Amino acid sequence: MKTLPLIGAVLFALAGVSAASDSQARERSRSVERDAHGGQVSASRSNARFDAQRQRRWQTDGHGQASIERDARIEGAGGGSAARTAGAWRNADGSAGRYRSASMAGPRGGSATTAGAITRGADGSVAGGRSTSATGPNGGTYTGSTTLVDGSVQHSHSCSDAAGQPVACRR
DSSP: OTHHHHHHHHHHHHHHHHHHHHHTOOEEEEEEEEETTEEEEEEEEEOSSEEEEEEEEEEEOSSSOEEEEEEEEEEETTSOEEEEEEEEEEOTTSOEEEEEEEEEEOBTBOEEEEEEEEEEOTTSOEEEEEEEEEEOTTSOEEEEEEEEETTEEEEEEEEEOTTSOEEOOOO
């Protein structure tokens, strides 16, 4: 008779452990595909705090041309999210380039995006640029742009308050 409450307490404790494990369950997956001229890898992960996915793809043609692309996404349980994409390529004539972009959103408002690319021509010339914009949770904004052409870099930016009025950008 005295063991019955003890058994009940142990069963209750084990049920709590099982429930905690179920609420914090994790899932993972990964896939890989390859051949002589390319392939891809995909992975995903999920748990009580976030869901995330990422991929990578590549290819070559056997004649000096190749490319790769990567992307990833994550979404938080609290509402925030982020994503990115990046890639690069090379051609047989010596030209090449790369690009990247990213975006994010906060769980209490606010967001940002950025994107850019740079290329090298077969003649050795280089050109590229990047643009960025952000909005704070209070509605203030930043917009900026940077360009590179033949060794000359130009940058411009602007900021505004929640009412859309121009304000000085903080450093």
